Amino acid sequence: MDWHHVSAILGIALTVCFLLIGRLRRRLWRKRKQLSAFEAEESRMFDFLHDLGEAIGKEAGQLGLYRVIVEGVNQVVGARGGAVYLLDDPGELLQPKHISDHCPPLVGVPVEVIRRAKKDPRAMESHLRLAQQPADQGVLGSVLQSGKPALIPDLKSHEAFRDAFHGFGGGEVSAMLAPLRHGGKDLGVLAVARGGEESPFTPNDFTVFRSAAEQSAFALGNALLYREAAEKRQFESDLRSASEVQRILLPQGDPVIPGFRVAATNLPARIISGDYYDHLRLADGSHGVVIADVSGKGVAAGIMMAMCRSVLRAEADSSDDPGEVLGILNRQLFSDMREDMFISLFYGVIAPEGGTMRLVRAGHEPALCYRSATRKIERVRPPGLAIGVDDGPAFERVTRPVDFDMSSGDCLLFYTDGVKEAVDSNEQEFGMDRLEAAFQAAAPLGAEAVLSEIRREVETFAGGGPQMDDITLLVLERR
DSSP states (O other), rough: HHHHHEEEEEHHHHHHHHHHHHHHHHEEEEEEEEHHHHHHHHHHHHEEEEEHHHTOOTTOOHHHHHHHHHHHHHHHHSEEEEEEEEEEETTTTTEEEEETTOOOOOOOHHHHHHHHHHHHHHHHHHHHEEEHHTTTTTHHHHHHHHHHHHHESSSSSSSSGTTTTOOSSSSEEEEEEEEETTTTEEEEEEEEEEEETTTOOOOOHHHHHHHHHHHHHOOOOOOOOHHHHHHHHHHHHHHHHHHHHHHHSSSSOOOBBEEEEEEEEEEEESSSSSSEEEEOOOTSSSEEEEEEEEEHHHHHHHHHHHHHHHHHHTTTSSSSOHHHHHHHHHHHHHHSOOOOOOOEEEEEEOOOOSSEEEEEEOOOOEEEETTTTTTTTEOOOOOOOTSSSSSSSSHHHHHHOOOEETTTOEEEEETTTTTTBBBBOOOOOOHHHHHHHHHHGGGGGHHHHHHHHHHHHHHHHHTOOOOOOOOEEEEEEEE
């Protein structure tokens, strides 16, 4: 082989080598570019997750979290705009919580809004920020119902917009949407979009978006739990404050009534009680004692209890007939009581000289009287309707006071139905027989002993189980 042939072969080899080296350099450049893009994407995702974590517990609340989610996902996937729609409490409507600037419409837009928007772009913005979407309609509803993320090459051509006007303008709009779900509960839909001359989203963009949507759902779910816990703490704090106020409304000590010893207690089943008792010093020198039980439990019962106490105190001196006083009380409270609510009440007025009493009962449990002379128990049950059952005439016709005398050593027990309706582990009630037996055993020892014995018997019977109803006891002992 002569020198010319060798030179030609070497030239060809060198050319091939240069071509291969150039191709490798271009491939290496592309790899470096891809690596740089991946590192930038990874950095944006880490920034997004960091911002999510900070936003969950911030006092700025949910609105700040919605903005972080939408704007953060926009940055991660390079979207023009995005939005987050969440379900309302009934789960029937998707409501816009944050829509970023330049986000194409994700719901149908009425044609009149589109026309107004040509003159004033704010018309479109205002409509989109207020428009709610039925949870089973539109592109948002279709994604929510399917439970799967969607990559939509052209939002305008999606079948969900078949019968709806839109305000996209020209060009295709590429969109990615994902249902937001946490703890087995649907929360809403997250969406991002590109339009105009921007390139459509790629499968890699879709993979990143799905991951960001999962993290967003997790953040929203945890923020919801955080908010509910904070609201529960605030509610419990408010209830404790209301309970303190209610305790102030109860007598702060036993009254001094000539010829009598008085002892009483109130044991709420919950923080707020629907029971109450009170002592009244009347203008003519008489002393009033009252015990009452509002139907139901909780805040509503507690509010009605306070109203009953206030009205009775205000009207107690309006008549020397306790039956008339309760008639006034019933008329004033009737209009403010729900149909399913009533108040049972027992009211006694002790004459200034002591001994003689007038008792009136508004549908309450019968009182029990221990006679020291016979060591027997009597049930005291004057006729009467509960307050709130009738607006006046029937109540006043039926509810009548009776005169009642007590001798030295006698005890009169008023109580609410939470005592006899206390249950044991077998759902058996404490009942009247046990109540009368406990009262009969303790009455010879005095008013305080009656309270202690009945409480002890009820607690022993219930066996440490939860108290199902308020328990109030009031005892009058004749000296």
